[in-house]
Amino acid sequence: MHEPSLRFEAIGTQWVIETDNPMRAATKDAMMNMIEDFDKTYSRFRADSLVSKIAQQAGTYVFPDDARDLFGLYEQFYTLTEGKMTPLIGHLLEELGYDAQYSLQPQSTIHQVPVLGSVISRQGSVITTTEPLVIDIGAIGKGYLIDKIAALLDADSQPYMIDGSGDMRVCGNRYERIGLEDPRNPSRIIGVIELTNTSLCGSAVQRRAWGDGLHHIVDPDTLSPTTGTLATWVTAKTAAIADGLATALFFTEPEQLVDDFDFTYVRLLEDGTVEYSENFTGELFT
Amino acid sequence: MESPTKPNAAIISIVVVVLLAVAAAGVSVLTKSTPDTVATSTVTSSSSMTVQTSNPATSSTSTPTMSMGAACKDGTYTANAPYLTPGGRDSLSVTLAVANNIVTSVSISQNPTSGDSERYQSAFERSYKTSVVGKDINSIDLSRVSGASLTSNGFNSALDTIKNNARA
Numbered sequence: 170m171h172e173p174s175l176r177f178e179a180i181g182t183q184w185v186i187e188t189d190n191p192m193r194a195a196t197k198d199a200m201m202n203m204i205e206d207f208d209k210t211y212s213r214f215r216a217d218s219l220v221s222k223i224a225q226q227a228g229t230y231v232f233p234d235d236a237r238d239l240f241g242l243y244e245q246f247y248t249l250t251e252g253k254m255t256p257l258i259g260h261l262l263e264e265l266g267y268d269a270q271y272s273l274q275p276q277s278t279i280h281q282v283p284v285l286g287s288v289i290s291r292q293g294s295v296i297t298t299t300e301p302l303v304i305d306i307g308a309i310g311k312g313y314l315i316d317k318i319a320a321l322l323d324a325d326s327q328p329y330m331i332d333g334s335g336d337m338r339v340c341g342n343r344y345e346r347i348g349l350e351d352p353r354n355p356s357r358i359i360g361v362i363e364l365t366n367t368s369l370c371g372s373a374v375q376r377r378a379w380g381d382g383l384h385h386i387v388d389p390d391t392l393s394p395t396t397g398t399l400a401t402w403v404t405a406k407t408a409a410i411a412d413g414l415a416t417a418l419f420f421t422e423p424e425q426l427v428d429d430f431d432f433t434y435v436r437l438l439e440d441g442t443v444e445y446s447e448n449f450t451g452e453l454f455t
Numbered sequence: 456m457e458s459p460t461k462p463n464a465a466i467i468s469i470v471v472v473v474l475l476a477v478a479a480a481g482v483s484v485l486t487k488s489t490p491d492t493v494a495t496s497t498v499t500s501s502s503s504m505t506v507q508t509s510n511p512a513t514s515s516t517s518t519p520t521m522s523m524g525a526a527c528k529d530g531t532y533t534a535n536a537p538y539l540t541p542g543g544r545d546s547l548s549v550t551l552a553v554a555n556n557i558v559t560s561v562s563i564s565q566n567p568t569s570g571d572s573e574r575y576q577s578a579f580e581r582s583y584k585t586s587v588v589g590k591d592i593n594s595i596d597l598s599r600v601s602g603a604s605l606t607s608n609g610f611n612s613a614l615d616t617i618k619n620n621a622r623a
Contacts, residue, residue: 182606271614335605345599352602353589373602443586447580
């Protein structure tokens with residue numbers, strides 16, 4: 170059955186949105202404008218963004234109103250991961266090579282990541298910094314954007330499937346069978362999850378990788394990329410929460426997260442074992 | 456490998472969310488029941504819902520497909536939903552009572568054990584561990600794949616550049 174689908178590139182990856190009926194032109198325009206505004210606020214890969222200005226100079230900066238939700242969620246994850254998940258991770262990523270020019274070359278000197286609260290404070294959606302800081306919201310940002318797109322599509326009252334390259338949200342009478350990609354070999358999957366009316370986010374280290382042990386999920390305590398975990402998948406009510414948890418599971422144990430969020434998860438380790446929650450609603454190939 | 460002995464809370468919550476969404480959106484898929492009869496619908500993997508009534512007054516069966524916009528009639532609705540657990544297929548039965556377009560109660564009966572109607576709200580208590588193998592992606596029926604996000608052309612070019620430089 171052919172579904173109307175919209176395909177585009179945004180925030181550095183490929184998107185597909187399927188709806189039962191073609192998206193209304195007004196909805197599509199609103200969505201594209203909203204995505205551009207999001208990119209222009211949060212992308213450290215463009216010189217004209219708000220976060221690029223914050224990387225140049227200390228000061229007080231006004232984010233869009235809903236930034237309070239995004240930063241609020243970050244603060245929650247910061248506490249739950251004991252500081253390992255932080256929006257101030259940007260400069261470490263740059264120094265390891267994942268900079269705006271994609272130099273992909275690690276610097277010889279790597280600097281400590283500032284402690285949240287020591288150099289940055291927030292009042293609602295207003296951020297004040299005491300020194301130049303590189304904000305990177307990649308740990309939660311894609312999920313957060315998926316939720317914003319979902320809110321626009323909800324207003325159209327039709328079922329949809331939003332796929333931001335492996336991070337997804339489905340609503341309405343849609344049923345999806347999602348393969349869990351084997352990060353060791355992308356022509357293989359390690360399991361299947363069935364998705365209806367929920368969000369799924371997957372994180373893995375093998376694509377955004379540029380050298381020996383160099384990938385995009387980095388630990389501010391070790392000043393290097395994480396080891397041990399190859400991939401995580403989480404389902405939760407919102408994509409922002411699923412995205413945040415999928416990242417958090419590279420840094421901490423599910424027991425640290427279960428009191429704050431309702432979710433299911435699968436975590437694939439380097440030795441080929443998976444851990445999964447008892448409420449995981451899918452199939453793993455053993 | 457260990458299998459959970461109870462049906463997964465999250466699939467129950469998924470089914471409930473689907474049914475609540477159906478009720479909230481006013482979809483007239485499930486039929487109203489009188490106190491003496493209960494309409495049954497089956498959630499199938501093709502996402503269409505069929506309804507059979509056993510109302511002796513009308514003595515007819517109807518099979519509406521999902522439509523949006525019709526008001527959800529007061530009454531009691533039951534759906535059976537199959538789901539997968541690591542231990543295999545299972546199913547559960549969810550009953551909703553709807554009054555004035557609002558779901559007033561939900562109860563869930565889980566097969567084979569009888570259910571706990573609050574279970575769908577609770578978080579997991581245990582995790583399990585197992586070894587996994589990869590299966591050829593073409594051997595499995597899928598609608599899409601989740602893993603590491605695809606990278607942009609800019610990143611891919613940069614990666615090619617440093618790989619070429621490393622070889623030089």
